[in-house]
Amino acid sequence: MAEKKKFKFNYVLDSTKCMACAACELECKFNGIYIDDNVNYAINLDNCNRCGKCFRACPSGAISRVNNVA
Ligand code: SF4
Numbered sequence: 001m002a003e004k005k006k007f008k009f010n011y012v013l014d015s016t017k018c019m020a021c022a023a024c025e026l027e028c029k030f031n032g033i034y035i036d037d038n039v040n041y042a043i044n045l046d047n048c049n050r051c052g053k054c055f056r057a058c059p060s061g062a063i064s065r066v067n068n069v070a
């Protein structure tokens with residue numbers, strides 16, 4: 001089994017702050033942003049390469065960078 005790439009941090013999307021502007025989705029070139037079962041924007045960390053484009057593009061501060069402690 002191929003070992004998963006490990007990152008020292010993750011990006012997380014707080015759907016309560018998201019205003020669904022789609023800026024993050026347009027910026028992401030890795031298919032990291034998707035719409036979940038509750039019709040909220042979300043980040044698929046399996047696709048996310050931590051480029052930070054969504055984080056910088058978000059006008060409402062819904063995306064934050066969180067250190068990966070595991
Ligand atoms: S950090 Fe980059 S790869 Fe990850 S979801 Fe945001 S834009 Fe996509």
Ligand code: SF4
Pocket residue numbers: 013017018019020021022023024025041054057058059060061062063
């Ligand atoms: S850029 Fe921010 S406000 Fe816009 S859809 Fe993405 S998370 Fe929501």
